[in-house]
Amino acid sequence: MANMAVSRIKREFKEVIKSEEIVQCSIKIELVNDSWTELRGEIAGPPDTPYEGGKFLLEIKVPETYPFNPPKVRFITKIWHPNISSVTGAICLDILKDNWAAAMTLRTVLLSLQALLAAAEPDDPQDAVVASQYKHNYSLFLMTARHWTNAYAGGPSRFADCDQKIQRLKDMGIDEHKARAVLSMENWDLEKATESLFS
Amino acid sequence: MTDYFDEHAPDADPMEQELQNLRRLRVLAALNGLEVDLDAPSASKAAIEKLPVHVITKDEQVECPICKMEGEEGESYKVLPCKHEFHDACVKIWLSKTNSCPMCRFELETDDPEYEELRRYRAEERQRQERVDQLLDSMFT
Numbered sequence: 001m002a003n004m005a006v007s008r009i010k011r012e013f014k015e016v017i018k019s020e021e022i023v024q025c026s027i028k029i030e031l032v033n034d035s036w037t038e039l040r041g042e043i044a045g046p047p048d049t050p051y052e053g054g055k056f057l058l059e060i061k062v063p064e065t066y067p068f069n070p071p072k073v074r075f076i077t078k079i080w081h082p083n084i085s086s087v088t089g090a091i092c093l094d095i096l097k098d099n100w101a102a103a104m105t106l107r108t109v110l111l112s113l114q115a116l117l118a119a120a121e122p123d124d125p126q127d128a129v130v131a132s133q134y135k136h137n138y139s140l141f142l143m144t145a146r147h148w149t150n151a152y153a154g155g156p157s158r159f160a161d162c163d164q165k166i167q168r169l170k171d172m173g174i175d176e177h178k179a180r181a182v183l184s185m186e187n188w189d190l191e192k193a194t195e196s197l198f199s
Numbered sequence: 200m201t202d203y204f205d206e207h208a209p210d211a212d213p214m215e216q217e218l219q220n221l222r223r224l225r226v227l228a229a230l231n232g233l234e235v236d237l238d239a240p241s242a243s244k245a246a247i248e249k250l251p252v253h254v255i256t257k258d259e260q261v262e263c264p265i266c267k268m269e270g271e272e273g274e275s276y277k278v279l280p281c282k283h284e285f286h287d288a289c290v291k292i293w294l295s296k297t298n299s300c301p302m303c304r305f306e307l308e309t310d311d312p313e314y315e316e317l318r319r320y321r322a323e324e325r326q327r328q329e330r331v332d333q334l335l336d337s338m339f340t
Contacts, residue, residue: 004266011267067265068292098236102301103264104295 005066009036010093012106014027019107027062027110029060037062041073041110046118050145051079054153058113059089060106070100073109078177080141080148082131091116092126129185137187144184148156151180166189169197226313230320240314242298242307247291250277251285264302267291281305 013029021027028042041058045051057076063069073096075089083092095104095112101198125131147162149155162180164186169179174197186192214308225235229330253276255261261270263286270276276284277291290301298307307316 008267068296091242101299101304102289104301105267 003054005062005064007099009039009062009106012178013039015105016107016110020199021111026114027104027107029110036133039106040076041106043114045109045149045155049116049118050142051081051149051153052155053157054149054155057142058110058119060109067102068095068105070104071106071109072122073113078148078152080130080145081117082120082125082127082134083116084130086130086148086184087127090126094126113116133184135188136197140187144188148180148184165193169193172197222313226317229317237314237317239297239299239306240309240311241296242294243310246298246308247294250279252276252287253278263289263295277304279307295339 007075013031015020016029026044028039029040032038034041039060039062041060043056043058045054055081055142056078059074059076061072063072069126073091073115075084078086078089080086084090091113093112093116095101095109097143120134122131124136130141133144143162145160146157147156147159150157150159160165162183165183166179167189169183170176172194174182178197179193182193182197183190222237225237228235229237255270255272255274255276257272259270261276262268262285263270263276264283265285266289268286271323272288275287277287278284279290279300281300283300283305285301293301294307298309299305300307309315309318
């Protein structure tokens with residue numbers, strides 16, 4: 001890895017460790033290997049959003065050409081959000097693509113992701129199914145996002161109805177995550193979910 | 200056999216020509232108010248050369264926002280028109296990729312005629328908007 005990328009990452013690491021956000025437990029960053037090319041980020045779900053109370057893990061890969069090219073970031077924690085793939089965790093955010101600027105840092109990236117959780121852009125979706133639910137059935141979107149936050153990120157809200165429907169599919173031999181994903185995609189219509197699973 | 204192809208090769212690479220046309224179309228679309236993503240080209244060499252240089256003196260405290268290293272005495276920094284400054288070498292790498300300031304996205308001149316047309320149009324549009332705002336302000340204050 002190029003020298004500049006490593007020395008910058010080291011400095012940024014310190015910046016995050018010393019930042020106010022770490023004191024408030026809102027962002028965190030950890031090393032994955034000794035080469036400083038791969039890091040693990042963590043952001044807290046922002047208050048007054050369906051992600052509140054959840055902790056979301058991020059995979060951060062630093063390219064050799066950093067900071068002239070953006071870091072590659074992906075959600076490891078499964079999340080229900082229009083701009084994040086519910087399958088792969090891939091993120092649609094302009095600053096991680098064409099709108100990257102060399103003065104941005106890991107700290108600003110993590111804070112931008114937190115802002116993305118608070119303000120989705122359904123017209124520029126990464127996950128078309130989630131975006132469509134967000135636009136056409138917002139209350140159901142909120143419930144699904146809260147439910148996912150509870151299931152994968154340690155959020156507080158439980159929904160008995162969701163859990164029951166997932167259990168029904170599990171009883172049919174479906175894996176829990178698969179059951180949750182299909183039900184979420186089918187707006188929690190058990191019949192439709194069953195149909196899409198078995199047809 | 201190679202001679203045959205050499206003889207019949209068109210003047211310009213057709214792929215290149217196609218890309219140029221596509222770019223032209225996108226600029227036209229943008230000029231007509233459609234939202235299109237256009238990759239910003241690199242800043243022109245002349246524009247980079249013209250940037251004033253600031254040589255760091257003993258008691259100055261500056262940090263290059265690109266490499267995040269503190270400026271040391273005798274190092275040269277390039278000052279962009281927006282007053283943001285960076286290590287000469289750092290900002291040259293960045294500007295050979297894209298034409299905007301890493302801090303505030305202030306755009307420098309490029310060598311791309313299509314992009315320049317769009318850039319001028321956007322600048323004029325901003326000025327026009329400012330004039331309208333000023334006029335409205337003066338009417339109601």
